[in-house]
Amino acid sequence: MRSWAESKLSSELLKVVDRAGYKTPSPIQMAAILLGLQQRDVIGVAETGSSKTAAFENEAEGPYSVVMAPTRELAQQIEEETxxxxxxxxxxxVSIVGGxxxxxxxxxxxxGCEVVIATPGRLIDCLExxxxxLNQCNYVVLDEADRIIDMGFEPQVVGVLDAMPSSNFKPENEDEELDEKRIYRTTYMFSATMPLAVERLARKYLRNPVVVTIGTARKATDLITQHVIMVKESKQMPRLQKLLDDLVDKTAIVFINTKKSADFMSKTLEKASYRVTTLHDGKSQEQREISLEGFRTKRFNVLVATDVAGRGIDIPDVAHVINYDVAHVINYDRTYKACREDKYRYYMLTQSNSPVPPELARHEACKFKPGSIPDRPPRQTIQFLRIDYDV
Known part of the structure; x- marks a missing residue:
């Protein structure tokens, strides 16, 4: 499938695809849509931001479909596209999310509805x-499955999947012919990585799935330059402001540990004349939506957030993602979905006497002294990590 015309979608659905603005299918769409039309279970392993959403929307025409996403923001974005x-x-x-x-x-x-888009926790509450x-559910989608597991929602996901009828599972024997008159359960699982917990779910609930890998599993997206800046405590905020001064007409996301710290930083930056908004789970759903919309429209050019924004927001022109003294390294390939930009820079700005997060300590660049990392072939430069000491 090289174009929508080759997709075997109905003419009516092709018109809808065109109206929705999907001009050319992405690689994951090329594979997943055709497989879904054949009622094949699919595991899509693709870097975040690879247009997976429309790959499963086109299959949501059964009597009942459930799409699960890790965060409210991502669920609502899927709803908008659907x-x-x-x-x-x-x-x-119908969208079913907390808040x-x-x-x-x-x-x-x-x-009555044909499609439910939900976060796992709220959906299991509705079931209980x-x-x-869900006794008529034939299509189920797990989007950002690894993030769902990371956030501790595996029991809720299992509860939802177990609430669906087992009678519509496809035969375990791949050679056994399917009954053309039956509608079997079709499961899509999309993920940027494939940790063991995700593989465990796939083995239990998917039948002979086709694995579609776009790019390299467990590899960061190719459009990120990473930097670590270690500074004295007194210079940490001035260095952050220096990074923000380089934004011009673009935007930045600053990750920080706690809600209290996020609110304090926001007030500090506002006093310094930056246009700042915050995003954390202490805000109501309405407040979070207002913050995100203001950030998208550039009424604010700095978003200070806890890791609730670590995945699942879609914002153009993000120039910097800054990890400000966060105790762990925010997973930058996941954050890329938030940054619909040709390239962005990821900074870890931390105090020079802070413990090194284990994710950073394991990085290849930590084998070398600052400034002594050897040159690499051009295609490897996207994995380059520069460590600066600013004292």
């Missing part, structure tokens, strides 16, 4: 309260 298709196809979509009234969400489900029943 509605573009649903509007023209007469499909009703909103579960009673209202349950009422929407009971009114009998607001939702």
């Amino acid at each position: 509605v573009k298709f649903a509007h023209y196809l007469g499909i009703k979509v 909103q009234s579960i009673e209202e969400q349950g009422f929407k489900i009971r009114q 309260r009998r607001y939702a029943v």
Whole structure:
């Protein structure tokens, strides 16, 4: 499949794809959509930002579909994209996320819908309260599966998958012919990496899946330059401001450990005349949406966030992602989805007497003294990590 015309989608759906603005299928879409139309289970391993979302939206035309995402923000973005298709196809979509009234969400489900897009925790709550029943679910999607597991939602995911009927599983024997009159459960699992917990879920709930790998699994996206800057405590905030002064018309995300620290930094930067907003789980859903929309529209050019923003937001023109004294290294290939930009710089700005996070200590560059990292072939420069001591 090199173009949408070769996709075997119906003419009606092709018109919807065009209206939604998907001009050319991405590599993951080329493979996953055709496999889904054959009722094959799919494991898509692709770097974040590789247009996986539309790969499963096109398959959401069964009697009932469930899409699970790790965060509210990502679930709502999936909902926005899905509605573009649903509007023209007469499909009703309901988003089930935290921070909103579960009673209202349950009422929407009971009114009838074909597609539910949810975070695992809120969806399991709806199932336990009998607001939702999944006995007609034939299509299930786990988007950003590794992040879902990282956030501790494996038990909730298992609970949701176990609530679906087992009678519509495909035969375990790959050679056994499928009954053309039946609709089997089709499962899509998309992930930037494949940790053991994700593989465990795949073995239990997917039947003879086709693994589609775009790029290299467990490898950071090719568009990130990484820097570590170690400074005295008194110079840490001035160095941050120096990085922010380089933004011009672009934006920056600053990750910090706690909600309290995020609010304090925001006030400090506001006093220094930066246009700042914050994002953390201490804010209501409405406040989080207002912050993100202001950041997208560049009413704010600096987003100070806890790792709730580590994945699942889609923002153009992000120039810097700055890890400010965070106790662990934010996974930058995941953050890339937030940064819809040709290239961005990832900085870890930490105090010179701080312990080195284990993720950094294991990095290849730590084998060398500062400034002595040998040259590498051009294609490897995206893994380059420069360590500066600013004292």
